């Protein structure tokens with residue numbers, strides 16, 4: 001996985017992602033596994049359903065995510081745009097918006113009505129957020145403990161995409177990514 005690729009969106013996620021792929025210079029990429037440079041080539045594509053916010057608009061789209069293969073170690077790596085959380089349908093902007101509404105006392109019905117997000121899904125995001133909250137606070141050099149305050153801190157942070165990149169570089173997993181136990 002090559003996550004957090006900075007992709008500029010005008011309106012369509014698909015168009016933005018395809019534009020990014022068209023302009024990709026593979027020779028500049030290092031394999032995240034064996035670190036070989038310029039050894040990656042197009043391998044395959046797979047479809048991913050994405051729901052996120054672009055501006056204030058909820059956008060539902062299907063993206064064809066490109067997978068690269070490293071010809072040095074034979075591993076494949078998906079190229080994931082920054083708005084995606086690995087293995088999840090909803091992107092960062094809609095997740096943060098829902099969490100922010102929730103800590104500001106908006107009802108579960110309001111959140112369901114506005115974003116189509118069920119209480120179960122919202123609670124699963126809060127759980128994932130909590131699992132990553134300590135690491136994100138270390139990154140931000142923040143001593144804040146209550147989860148509501150940490151959600152607010154991330155929500156108002158003025159450079160979310162840079163923060164996500166730093167988070168990945170520091171922790172080798174994406175913010176709010178499901179943490180699988182090793183072994």
Ligand SMILES: [Zn+2]
Pocket residue numbers: 031032033034035036070071072073074075
């Ligand atoms: Zn490799």
